[in-house]
Each structure stands twice: as C-alpha cells, then as structure tokens.
Amino acid sequence: MKVKVTYLLLVVFAFFSSEQSKAQDKVWTGAVDSSWHVAGNWNPSGVPTSGQTVSMRGNTTPYPVITSSVTVRSVTINQYYSNPGDELTIRNNARLTVTYDFTLNGAGVLNIVNGHLEMTATQSGQNNLNLNSAQSVVNITNGSFTVGTASEDVDAEIIGTFNLGNGDFTVFGDFDVSNSDTFNAEDGTVIINGNSTINGTYNGNDGTTTFNGEVDVRSGGVLNLDSGTINFNGETFVGNSGVANLGTGTVFVNNNIEVKSGGYFNVEDATVTVTGNADFTSNGNLSIDNGTINITGNANLSSGGSFDLNDGNLNVGGDASFTSGGTVNAGNANIELEGDFTVQNGSNFNADSSTVTFSGDSTQTVSSNGDVTFYNVVVDSGAVLNTDGGSGNTIVIENNLVVEDGGGVDVEGDDQIDVQGEVQGDEEAVNSPNPFAVSANAPTLTTVAITFNKAMDEAISENTGNYSIRRVSNSASVSISNAVLNTGGNSRVVTLTVSTITEDVEYEITMNNLESEDGGEISDNHKKRFTKVGAVIFYSRQSGNWATNSTWSRTSHSGSAATSNPGNTNNAAIIVGDGDVVTIASSTSIVNQTSVQVNVSSTLRVGSAGILTTGSKSITGTGTFEVTSGTLQIGSSAGIASSGSTGNIRTNTRSFSTSGSYTYNGSTAQVSGSGLPSSVNNLTINNSSGVTLDNNIEVNGTLSLTSGVLIIESGNNLIANTKSIGSGKLRMKQTISGSNGWRLLSSPLSSNYVDLFDAITTQGYTGSSLGNAPVDSLQPSVLYYVESYPGTDN
Incomplete structure (x- = not known):
C-alpha cells in the first residue's frame, strides 16, 4: 500500500523533523579505516543506528565496508555529486536494512559482493530507490537487493547502470529504467511486482526476469534477452519506437501483448509463448529470424506495420488477421494456423517460400478482398480449408498442396483454386465447383499430360491457343502443335504435343478460357509446373562419407554440393573419381541404383560400421574397391573374384581385408569366389539356394548359418570355433577314388x-x-x- 501525506501537513512538520534529523545524521569520514562498524569513522562519532540517516558526501576514502548486519533510516551515497564519487560495499553475507530512502548520486557506487540490501519501507508511502545520475553504478556479485515488502510498495528508478551479476533483485513497487540508462540482469534473478516502464535499456542477458505487473517498453526503450528467461505476467506493451530483441532464450507472455506506434518485437532464435492475443497496430512490427512464437489467442496486424518471418516459426491458436495496410513477408517460415485467416483492406501477404499449415479441428476460412497467394500449404487431418465464397477470389498455391488423410479443402461459390506445384495426399478431398489442374507430367520429351479435377469441355480443351508453355529459368517458349482430351476415358486428361523439351528442367504451363463439362471456369492465367526427370548422377567432389551431401555433386567432380546423396536417393548413377576416397560407414545398399563406378586413382571403401548390400549389382571401374573393417553383403552367383569381370566387385584393384566381414545372401546358388580371404572376421550364409566355398577358410569371429547350406568342397578346410546356427546347414564333401581297396x-x-x-x-x-x-x-x-x-x- 502507498500512503500519501498532504503538502500542508508536510510543511507544518518539516521544521521540527529536519532539526531533529540533523542531530541524528551520520557522515562518513573514514578517519580510522574502512569499517562501517568503527565509531571513529563517523561524524558525529558513533556507529549509525536504526533511526539515523547516513551520508557519504563525496569521494571520502577509504570507502566504507559493511561486514555485519546493520539497520539505518536512509542512505545517501555521494551526496555532493563528486567525481570520482563515494562507494559503499556490503560483503561477508551482511545485511543492510534501510527503512526509508536509498539514494545514489553522481558517480557514486554500491557494491554487493556477498551481501544483502533490504528497503523495508517502514515510512509508509514515502520510500524510494533513486539512482540519480548516468554515472551512478550498482554492482552485485552475489547476494540480493530487495526494494519494498509484500505489504508496502517501494518504487525503483534506475538512472545510471545496475549490474546484477549472480544476485537477486526484487521490487515490490514500480520499476523504471530511465532514458539512456541500463539495467543488466546478467545471470541473476529479477522479480518486479509493480508496473515497469523501460525508456532506457533492460538487458535480460542470461538471467531470469519476472514482470508481474504491466510492462511498457517505449520512447526508444530497448529490452534485450540473450539465453535467459523472461516472464511477462501482466499486459505487455512495446510502442513509441520501443524495441524488444529476444536472442536465444525463452519468453512467456502470460497475458496479451500489444506492439504499436513504431514498436518492434524481434524474435531472433528465442522461443516465445503468448497465452493471450498478440496485436500489432499502428505500425507495430514483428520479426522472427530462426526463432518461434506461439500465440494461443488471436494474432492481428492492422493499420500498417509488418511481419518479417524469415526462417522462423509462427503458430497461432486463434484467428490470424492482417488488415488495413499491414504487410506479411513470410520468407521461408513455417506458419501454423488453427483458426481463420484474413487478408483484407490493403494488407499484403507475401508468401515467399513459406509453408502454411492449417491444423484446426474444424473449418478454417480464408477471407480476402482479392486473390490470396501461398507457397506451400498443408491441411492437417481434421482441418478443412474453406474459402469465403464471397467475391470470386482465387487461392493461388505457388508450390505444393498437401492434404492429409481426414483433411479437406472446400472452394466455395465462385472462388477458384490454382495449385501450381503438386497436389499430394488425398487429392479427392479437394472440392471445387470450378476446374483446376491437379497434375502435369511429361511422359515423353514431346508430350505433356495435364490432369484436371473434373471432366472438361472437349472443344475448348483441345484448342491449343488456350495453353502456353515456358521454361522457368529463362522464359524460353515451347511450341504446342496439338491438344487431345481423353474423351474415351474420364475426360479429365489433356495431352499436349510439344516441341522437344529438356530433361531435369522445370517448365510452366499457363492455361486460360478452359471450362468443365458442367460450365465451371478455370482461373485466369492458371499455372502448373512440371519437370521431365532424367538420369540422376552423383559425382564425388571430395573425399568423405557416402551418406553426406557435401561429398557429392550433381553436375561434376568440381561442382557445387548436392542437396541429397546416394544414401537417400535411388535410381542414380554413382561415380567416384578425381582421386577421391569415399567411405561407407553405415548401412548402405546399391540394389536400387543404376550403376556404381570407381575411376582411376579413386577409392570406394567399406569402413568401420559400414555395411554394403550389393544384390545383383556390380561395382566397376579402373579405380580401387576396399573392404577394411566393414561388412560386404554379396548377392552375385559368382561371389567376389580377386580379378576379372565376374562377381559383384569388378574394379581394377580390389582389396578384401581379413578384418572384414562377408555375407552371402543371393537369390540363386552362389560360389564364394576367389576374392574371399582365407581368413575373415565374420562369415554369414543367408541363401536358401546354398553357397559353395571353393577355398580354405578360417572364421575368426562368428560363422552364422542363417539359411541354406554351406558346402565345403572336397580337399578344402573350414575352421570356425564360434557358430550361430539358424535354419542353415553345413555340408562337407569327400571324394574317394574308384579303384579297388580299402579307404580310411x-x-x-x-x-x-x-x-x-x-x-x-x-x-x-x-x-x-x-x-x-x-x-x-x-x-x-x-x-x-x-x-x-x-x-x-x-
């Protein structure tokens, strides 16, 4: 509670109280030493007591140090504003209790090394913490600074610099950081129970800050956070050119937030959760770099301002409304919406390369005064993306539309939809009274097939003038000589005969004037993109791991890094060359690849933890193939040969280490081949058609007979002390000559x-x-x- 005393009572009482207090004042002299607790260090002599006012008048050395707990009425440091000023230090876990005001003037300094300062506010309504100069400094290493009590508010105004260190700072009244002044939370804990006004700079740093009242960042004020945590429990305002910069930490806004009048709310890499509404009005701005902002309520951008989402994440549990001139630059962000989506009255939604996910549990309506463009759209299970059907608008999706099972898209009234990329998932769940192109592909280099969502009008669909095709990269046109609708089928597929196109190049079809059989009209300049996919080739561009993108290029041995690798791409031709050494260090298969070639002076190696499954494919080339300590799974009926052009490995140079492990898992009868070392780590037989060993062999690890028969030819030896037998068998052959006589x-x-x-x-x-x-x-x-x-x- 704050109690105010009238001006008249103050005047009547002033003369008496000031005369009495002068007799009680204590002035630091430091005549003996630096101890607060020595009487001779004070004028008049005597250690200050609980009813006395203490002052340090100006650079009086040695500066006082409190090492045991004391209580005084008021403290003024550097009363005469000297520079350098006075310093007061509290250490040794001592506690300084102040029952009235604590004032720090000019270049005065308060140091709490390992101690505590409490302002207990026994003078009701008259108590304040005042830092009165930009040169004033509070330094806390460890300890605490408490301003007020649970039953009595004391306000704290920061003029100067406050460094909290690892300490605790608690204010039961209002908190104000003045213009051009700084509060540094560092690694400490801050609790503000009253309202907070930040006109200067509040650095949350790596500490924990809790604002229990309203917070207003304004008039050029700045609130910064590094890796710490900030809790806003009251309403939060950022305006009048105020700025909040949130680094890598965590922020909870457990109420509403309003950013307005040129305010900026910048989420860098932080995670921000708003449990109320987030309103950005009158040129209020939001930016997200790589961070995330979760808004439980509604998100509104109105009357100017912008959302710059970059590579961040924006999740809105309520409605998202962009009205009256605001601009959303979606960047490469992920935007998840559970409510309606509105873009109206001069606002702009720039989709860029973002992904918008509609994840509500019912209908979510897109409302606009014109066409709305998205890049990627995902409709989750249970959600239904619905157009407002009011003014014949088009929902344009520049890339892909994904409709999860149980999700849906309903295009209402005269509205239209144009998905320029692919429709993925449940394409039958896209309901539109007007036609749209579902897919386009190139069966050959001279034909393009377009599939629509409904039966099309034959005469209009077969008019080649209603189509144009261009190459996306340079806008070069592709001529169209014929158009045929599959009237013998469902009348949904138009096949265009075109001039020869190029593999692995993206093209764009533009369609106009097309109608469905029931009179529905396609949107103006309706677009669809397609690519005739050619052969996939991976060239090694440096030595490295088989399953790492940067090991490979899609263009040449000196090309830029690929965005995929042979470990996650099938039907590829793989070339290891340019002297590179590529190591297989995980489970890898070439069964679904087109070819694998190792060029001269280059090496493909199966290393530690590597498992290479070959199936029936062979590895060829003038380079080297090595098995060092990994596992080679052999599928060829000829096994592995030490030379020549049989078996899975056919490179000029081959090295099959005795430290390697070998598995025969072909689908037809196999021979081990001359390349199998006479000593191996592990040997596994997993071929129901059987495997014949044509050499002596010693298994130093485990012989595993998983499936089929391992046949040892007459005259050959097998040594295997450790065995694992599944359904497999071992058969030893012995040849006996046919001449008469006894045989052992x-x-x-x-x-x-x-x-x-x-x-x-x-x-x-x-x-x-x-x-x-x-x-x-x-x-x-x-x-x-x-x-x-x-x-x-x-």
Whole structure:
C-alpha cells in the first residue's frame, strides 16, 4: 500500500523533523579505516543506528565496508555529486536494512559482493530507490537487493547502470529504467511486482526476469534477452519506437501483448509463448529470424506495420488477421494456423517460400478482398480449408498442396483454386465447383499430360491457343502443335504435343478460357509446373562419407554440393573419381541404383560400421574397391573374384581385408569366389539356394548359418570355433577314388553312424544297407576300430 501525506501537513512538520534529523545524521569520514562498524569513522562519532540517516558526501576514502548486519533510516551515497564519487560495499553475507530512502548520486557506487540490501519501507508511502545520475553504478556479485515488502510498495528508478551479476533483485513497487540508462540482469534473478516502464535499456542477458505487473517498453526503450528467461505476467506493451530483441532464450507472455506506434518485437532464435492475443497496430512490427512464437489467442496486424518471418516459426491458436495496410513477408517460415485467416483492406501477404499449415479441428476460412497467394500449404487431418465464397477470389498455391488423410479443402461459390506445384495426399478431398489442374507430367520429351479435377469441355480443351508453355529459368517458349482430351476415358486428361523439351528442367504451363463439362471456369492465367526427370548422377567432389551431401555433386567432380546423396536417393548413377576416397560407414545398399563406378586413382571403401548390400549389382571401374573393417553383403552367383569381370566387385584393384566381414545372401546358388580371404572376421550364409566355398577358410569371429547350406568342397578346410546356427546347414564333401581297396574315412563334423553312411551302399554286417544274409556270400565293406583300445608294438 502507498500512503500519501498532504503538502500542508508536510510543511507544518518539516521544521521540527529536519532539526531533529540533523542531530541524528551520520557522515562518513573514514578517519580510522574502512569499517562501517568503527565509531571513529563517523561524524558525529558513533556507529549509525536504526533511526539515523547516513551520508557519504563525496569521494571520502577509504570507502566504507559493511561486514555485519546493520539497520539505518536512509542512505545517501555521494551526496555532493563528486567525481570520482563515494562507494559503499556490503560483503561477508551482511545485511543492510534501510527503512526509508536509498539514494545514489553522481558517480557514486554500491557494491554487493556477498551481501544483502533490504528497503523495508517502514515510512509508509514515502520510500524510494533513486539512482540519480548516468554515472551512478550498482554492482552485485552475489547476494540480493530487495526494494519494498509484500505489504508496502517501494518504487525503483534506475538512472545510471545496475549490474546484477549472480544476485537477486526484487521490487515490490514500480520499476523504471530511465532514458539512456541500463539495467543488466546478467545471470541473476529479477522479480518486479509493480508496473515497469523501460525508456532506457533492460538487458535480460542470461538471467531470469519476472514482470508481474504491466510492462511498457517505449520512447526508444530497448529490452534485450540473450539465453535467459523472461516472464511477462501482466499486459505487455512495446510502442513509441520501443524495441524488444529476444536472442536465444525463452519468453512467456502470460497475458496479451500489444506492439504499436513504431514498436518492434524481434524474435531472433528465442522461443516465445503468448497465452493471450498478440496485436500489432499502428505500425507495430514483428520479426522472427530462426526463432518461434506461439500465440494461443488471436494474432492481428492492422493499420500498417509488418511481419518479417524469415526462417522462423509462427503458430497461432486463434484467428490470424492482417488488415488495413499491414504487410506479411513470410520468407521461408513455417506458419501454423488453427483458426481463420484474413487478408483484407490493403494488407499484403507475401508468401515467399513459406509453408502454411492449417491444423484446426474444424473449418478454417480464408477471407480476402482479392486473390490470396501461398507457397506451400498443408491441411492437417481434421482441418478443412474453406474459402469465403464471397467475391470470386482465387487461392493461388505457388508450390505444393498437401492434404492429409481426414483433411479437406472446400472452394466455395465462385472462388477458384490454382495449385501450381503438386497436389499430394488425398487429392479427392479437394472440392471445387470450378476446374483446376491437379497434375502435369511429361511422359515423353514431346508430350505433356495435364490432369484436371473434373471432366472438361472437349472443344475448348483441345484448342491449343488456350495453353502456353515456358521454361522457368529463362522464359524460353515451347511450341504446342496439338491438344487431345481423353474423351474415351474420364475426360479429365489433356495431352499436349510439344516441341522437344529438356530433361531435369522445370517448365510452366499457363492455361486460360478452359471450362468443365458442367460450365465451371478455370482461373485466369492458371499455372502448373512440371519437370521431365532424367538420369540422376552423383559425382564425388571430395573425399568423405557416402551418406553426406557435401561429398557429392550433381553436375561434376568440381561442382557445387548436392542437396541429397546416394544414401537417400535411388535410381542414380554413382561415380567416384578425381582421386577421391569415399567411405561407407553405415548401412548402405546399391540394389536400387543404376550403376556404381570407381575411376582411376579413386577409392570406394567399406569402413568401420559400414555395411554394403550389393544384390545383383556390380561395382566397376579402373579405380580401387576396399573392404577394411566393414561388412560386404554379396548377392552375385559368382561371389567376389580377386580379378576379372565376374562377381559383384569388378574394379581394377580390389582389396578384401581379413578384418572384414562377408555375407552371402543371393537369390540363386552362389560360389564364394576367389576374392574371399582365407581368413575373415565374420562369415554369414543367408541363401536358401546354398553357397559353395571353393577355398580354405578360417572364421575368426562368428560363422552364422542363417539359411541354406554351406558346402565345403572336397580337399578344402573350414575352421570356425564360434557358430550361430539358424535354419542353415553345413555340408562337407569327400571324394574317394574308384579303384579297388580299402579307404580310411572319418567325419570332419560332429556326426553319428546314420548320418555318416547316409546314401552309401554297405554290406556284410548287421545294419548294413544290403542286410547281412547270406553271411557267407557277402564280405563286410566297413571295418572300424575303437580308439580307446591300446595298440600293439608289433
């Protein structure tokens, strides 16, 4: 509560109180040392007490230092405005309590190193914090400065510089930063319970600021924020050339905000949430660099001013209205709207390359006094984009329209729609009484097919004069010799015969005077873009990762970086050249690529964590292919060869490391090939048609028999101490010469009698395949010995 005393009472009381206070005043002399608590440092002698007024009159050294808690009535630092001025320091967790005014004049300085200053306001309604000069300075390292109490307001006016450090600053009254003066929150915490007026500069820095009352940034005032947080709990105003610059921090406006009269609200990389409405009026301006502003209520731009959205994000939970001369420059922003969208009365919405998403849970109406142009439009599930149907306007979408499942577009009355790019998603959910071009493509280099949303009038549609085609990059025209409507089908497709076009070049069709069978009319200068996509080629432009855009160019080995890479693009021809080394360091497949070529002095490497799946494709060229420590998945029936033109790898130079891992996963029977090292890390067989090893091999890691049979030819050896067996099998072949005589035969695998002699004809003993009768006519064909029996020495 603030209490005001009438001027008459003040005059009657003034003489008595001033005479009494003079006797109580204490003036700092510093006659002994710098301690506040030494009587000899004061005139008259004695340490100040709670009812006394203390003054430091001007550069009286040594300056006083408070190291234990004290209470006084008032404090004036640098009473005579000297320069240099006096300084007061509070440290040692001491607390200075002031029950009336605290005044800092001229070049005076207050230092709170590790202490506290409290203005407890026992003199009701008469208490203030006054920094009275641009040279005045408050420095807080750690500690707190409290102005007023919960039951008594004390106002704080900042004239000079206030540096909060890591401290706390709390004001229970109003807060004012005067013109050309500065408050620096730094890493501290600020709580302002009254109203705030910023005519100077308030730097929120990296601290936390809470404004519980109204905030008015005006008259050239500036509010800045770095990475900190600002909470606006009352209404917020930025006007009269006031500016708010919000860096990378977080801002909560828990009320309405109004920016007007040349005010600027600049969201750099910050995230701003407004729970009320955001009104920009009378030349109020909003700019977003890369940040985000979320507005729960309505967003209004009226009577001049601008929204410059650049690469930012603007999300509006209510209606978005741009009226009476305001301009929106959407840039490359993402704009999400849950309510209606209005552009009227001389306002402009410049779509640039932005994306507008309609994400409400019901109908969202676009209202305008004329045509409205968007770049990209997305209609979320549950939302319906609706035109007002009032004055025959056209919704122009310069790029793509995406309609999610459950979303819709309703073009009302005489309104029209022109989607110049692609209609993606649920194109049947776009309802328009007037025709529009849904798609255009070039089946060949001399034909262009245009698909409309409804059946078209044959005679008008086949008039070539209603179409024109130009190349977007240079406006070169393309001649049209014929137009045919598919009357034998749904009468929605017009095929144009044109002069030869160029692959991978964008063209634009302009259509006029077209009508549907039911009399609907297409919009004037209705446009559609198309590209005849040609072969995709990736050239290595530097050594690097296969899945990194900057490794590749779409034009040449010295071209600019691509916007994609072979890791996320199919049907491409890939050329590693110009001495580059390209490393596969993640899961990669060339199964869906057109070709892979490695030129001389260049290398394609399967490195650590790399997995290359080849399928039936081969890697060719005069360069080098290497497997170092990655995994090569082999699909060729010929496996991998050490040289020659068979198998998946056919480069001039090939290096298959013993540290590599190899997987055979073809769809037909495979041989390992001469390129498989005699020692490998891991070997996996995953081919239901089987794989034949034609060399000796040692598996140092794990042999995985996932699917199919691994066949070891006679005379070859396999060493694999660690095995993982799924549905696969291992088959060892042994060749025995056909001449008469006995042969010693043992199983290289863990086996039993039945498996060992399966498919072998035996006789002359019980259990032989021919039986044992007559015993005297059949000589046993199998002899065995028991290894546990000791042998003889003769």
